Amino acid sequence: MKRFIIYSAVLFGCLPVFSQEKTATGFTGQYRVDYYPDRKMNIYQEGKALMLEVVGQGKIELLPVNKNTFSLKNIPHNNIEFIPDSLGNTKQFIWLRPPTKANWIRIPEESSPDNTGQSLQNPDPYSGRYSLKGGRYLNILVKKDSNNLTFQIPGETVLTLIPLGKNSFIFRKGAFSSTYEFIADKEGRITRIISTDEGPVECSKMAEISNNSISSKHSFVKRSGFTEADTLMGTLSPLRTCYDVQFYDLDVQIDPDVRSILGSTIIRFKAVNDFKIFQIDLSDKMNIEKIVFQNKNISFTRKFDAVFIQFPDELKQGSTGEIRVFYSGKLPVPDISSLAGGFISIQDRNGKAWIESVVQGSGASIWWPCKDHLSDKPDSMQVNVTIPQGLTVISNGRFLGKTELPGKLQRFQWFVGYPINNYNVVLYIGDYIHFADEYAERTDRFALNYYCLSYNEEKARKFVQKVKPLLRFYQKLFGPYPFPRDGFALVESPYGMEHQSAVSAGAYTNPSNDHALDTLELQRMLWHESAHEWWGNSVTCSDMADFWIHESFASYAEILCYENFYGREAAQKYINENIPENKEPIIGFYGVNDFHMGDMYSKGGRMIATLREAIYNDSLFFSLLKGIQSRFKYQSVSTEDIIHYFNEGTRTDYTYLFDQYLRFAAIPKLIISKEKAGKDLDLRYKWKADVPDFRLPVKLLRGDSEPLLIYPTTEWKTLHLTNTKPSALIVDNTHSYFDIQAE
Numbered sequence: 174m175k176r177f178i179i180y181s182a183v184l185f186g187c188l189p190v191f192s193q194e195k196t197a198t199g200f201t202g203q204y205r206v207d208y209y210p211d212r213k214m215n216i217y218q219e220g221k222a223l224m225l226e227v228v229g230q231g232k233i234e235l236l237p238v239n240k241n242t243f244s245l246k247n248i249p250h251n252n253i254e255f256i257p258d259s260l261g262n263t264k265q266f267i268w269l270r271p272p273t274k275a276n277w278i279r280i281p282e283e284s285s286p287d288n289t290g291q292s293l294q295n296p297d298p299y300s301g302r303y304s305l306k307g308g309r310y311l312n313i314l315v316k317k318d319s320n321n322l323t324f325q326i327p328g329e330t331v332l333t334l335i336p337l338g339k340n341s342f343i344f345r346k347g348a349f350s351s352t353y354e355f356i357a358d359k360e361g362r363i364t365r366i367i368s369t370d371e372g373p374v375e376c377s378k379m380a381e382i383s384n385n386s387i388s389s390k391h392s393f394v395k396r397s398g399f400t401e402a403d404t405l406m407g408t409l410s411p412l413r414t415c416y417d418v419q420f421y422d423l424d425v426q427i428d429p430d431v432r433s434i435l436g437s438t439i440i441r442f443k444a445v446n447d448f449k450i451f452q453i454d455l456s457d458k459m460n461i462e463k464i465v466f467q468n469k470n471i472s473f474t475r476k477f478d479a480v481f482i483q484f485p486d487e488l489k490q491g492s493t494g495e496i497r498v499f500y501s502g503k504l505p506v507p508d509i510s511s512l513a514g515g516f517i518s519i520q521d522r523n524g525k526a527w528i529e530s531v532v533q534g535s536g537a538s539i540w541w542p543c544k545d546h547l548s549d550k551p552d553s554m555q556v557n558v559t560i561p562q563g564l565t566v567i568s569n570g571r572f573l574g575k576t577e578l579p580g581k582l583q584r585f586q587w588f589v590g591y592p593i594n595n596y597n598v599v600l601y602i603g604d605y606i607h608f609a610d611e612y613a614e615r616t617d618r619f620a621l622n623y624y625c626l627s628y629n630e631e632k633a634r635k636f637v638q639k640v641k642p643l644l645r646f647y648q649k650l651f652g653p654y655p656f657p658r659d660g661f662a663l664v665e666s667p668y669g670m671e672h673q674s675a676v677s678a679g680a681y682t683n684p685s686n687d688h689a690l691d692t693l694e695l696q697r698m699l700w701h702e703s704a705h706e707w708w709g710n711s712v713t714c715s716d717m718a719d720f721w722i723h724e725s726f727a728s729y730a731e732i733l734c735y736e737n738f739y740g741r742e743a744a745q746k747y748i749n750e751n752i753p754e755n756k757e758p759i760i761g762f763y764g765v766n767d768f769h770m771g772d773m774y775s776k777g778g779r780m781i782a783t784l785r786e787a788i789y790n791d792s793l794f795f796s797l798l799k800g801i802q803s804r805f806k807y808q809s810v811s812t813e814d815i816i817h818y819f820n821e822g823t824r825t826d827y828t829y830l831f832d833q834y835l836r837f838a839a840i841p842k843l844i845i846s847k848e849k850a851g852k853d854l855d856l857r858y859k860w861k862a863d864v865p866d867f868r869l870p871v872k873l874l875r876g877d878s879e880p881l882l883i884y885p886t887t888e889w890k891t892l893h894l895t896n897t898k899p900s901a902l903i904v905d906n907t908h909s910y911f912d913i914q915a916e
């Protein structure tokens with residue numbers, strides 16, 4: 174997956190929450206932004222916490238500052254202040270925050286051939302479409318409308334901009350303002366906008382609200398403060414290693430209107446050793462009606478999200494059994510501040526429900542009972558979902574059929590014929606249409622299924638033409654597609670995700686209107702999420718701390734795709750634009766389900782590019798990528814497994830390389846000094862790195878001569894080069910990721 178983007182409350186960018194000890198019923202309700210009525214927000218109570226939800230996007234907890242003021246959890250310097258009227262009723266709140274900047278990149282017309290219907294009459298230097306950097310769902314249209322310049326998320330409120338200065342405009346409403354500074358390139362063409370929102374955002378209550386939803390007791394974004402709940406979720410205790418899951422049969426009924434879920438899961442298992450108690454996982458916000466074993470109810474206890482099941486007799490090693498957990502609850506709302514997942518739930522252009530479960534990190538147990546640990550995948554799985562007629566459910570694997578049920582209901586059955594990790598199990602619910610194709614090359618055949626919203630067929634049919642060339646490319650790089658019996662499906666959805674054999678690159682048009690999203694960005698999402706079929710879905714990490722195995726290889730696959738489909742320059746441009754933060758190690762804490770996104774994407778991708786340079790033998794490097802896929806197919810692996818595999822395959826110890834990039838925040842720095850000795854040159858060099866034996870080879874470019882490889886260590890070395898000018902010698906870090914410091 175990629176990061177959650179909040180294109181929130183206001184035009185973009187931020188979102189908060191509040192919680193308090195006393196009940197805050199006076200504050201709860203449905204609100205909307207006064208200057209931007211398309212942006213709706215809910216304030217509601219969740220246990221003792223007060224929550225702010227940006228409708229369709231997610232929620233955040235509000236922490237009390239004083240009687241009427243709340244801060245946003247994990248989002249500093251943002252306050253929500255409720256304004257009571259003379260009768261003491263709250264009809265309004267003000268969101269106070271520091272000036273918020275956003276960067277909008279102009280979308281070149283030629284890069285988005287699908288984006289029709291926005292032909293710009295009276296073009297002026299500013300008119301055009303721009304997309305929010307880092308938030309591909311947000312396209313804006315700048316237009317000259319009679320004499321005014323306007324700014325609009327297509328289909329939503331039009332804001333009129335007043336000139337402020339050269340290339341600078343402003344929108345004002347009360348004390349709130351939004352400044353748009355248009356930036357020109359050397360030729361004077363406007364290429365981007367820097368917008369700055371300033372001042373309080375006023376929101377008015379539209380309606381009261383009923384309470385629902387969940388809160389998180391996990392510490393996804395507070396890496397120093399893990400809780401017992403995190404340990405129960407993340408640790409492979411004897412209560413979890415004592416059994417191996419073989420099969421899940423999920424059977425639930427969902428009512429999208431009230432966000433309810435009701436049903437059961439059968440968990441079939443094999444005893445790894447003798448035991449009488451084992452642990453499964455299910456969010457403590459879900460009710461468990463009963464758990465049935467051999468036709469009898471059995472007893473269980475719960476602690477946070479762990480459920481401890483007490484069997485009447487000891488189960489013997491090697492024996493198999495199954496339990497059925499009957500449960501009910503509310504579909505969880507994604508939590509923005511803690512990165513906890515849930516059901517993204519929006520409306521399509523026709524007002525129909527459009528829902529997607531996205532639970533990477535928080536785990537599947539926030540909505541169905543399972544052994545929620547990455548180390549244990551079932552061998553196969555069945556997913557049965559009952560919903561009201563008029564909508565379609567898409568899940569993983571093969572579609573087995575649909576049954577009409579009394580009460581205007583229908584039941585969809587899906588079957589996954591391969592091991593699947595829990596967070597990949599998905600429900601997409603919406604007004605979908607389907608069309609099919611086949612991937613067929615020599616003996617290599619599997620089904621291709623495409624699902625899109627009913628009104629996006631034309632766009633989908635065009636976009637899916639990218640799928641076959643991509644799968645061909647990935648099979649060449651990584652080996653056979655891992656799930657041929659299930660086929661490969663591409664599903665339009667609110668949020669791009671790697672859901673196994675039902676991948677999504679996101680939405681094809683802005684969900685609130687007919688406006689197409691940037692094609693190149695959609696394509697990049699397709700590259701990324703599809704690469705996960707190999708990296709993440711087939712080969713899975715065994716602890717959340719090692720999640721880089723999913724994201725770093727998928728990010729590296731993006732670079733390879735740029736190179737393959739658009740050339741080296743495009744790949745380099747993409748690398749240069751995605752600068753890692755280098756603030757914390759990529760590897761997280763083990764045993765606590767430590768989900769943090771951080772640098773595992775761009776830095777992880779560049780680490781693999783660096784490894785390729787270090788190996789300096791492309792046929793070996795790519796045969797090793799394929800080798801990982803065949804050696805660890807359908808399995809869960811650790812960082813050590815991957816490092817060991819590369820070391821063995823190259824007969825070289827690259828532990829130093831993985832350790833530096835994965836276990837430390839900083840990247841290595843090559844310190845060099847060039848000293849002239851007559852016509853000759855003495856080059857002195859050494860590594861500055863956290864790993865004491867860091868020894869990445871480095872390539873030197875010398876004009877037209879062959880590149881020269883040097884082997885720096887953390888001790889100074891000297892290379893004497895005859896007849897060489899200092900300027901003629903360049904350290905090449907185009908493909909390897911390190912800094913250079915000249916002494």
Ligand SMILES: [Zn+2]
Pocket residue numbers: 174175671701702705723724727
């Ligand atoms: Zn990903």
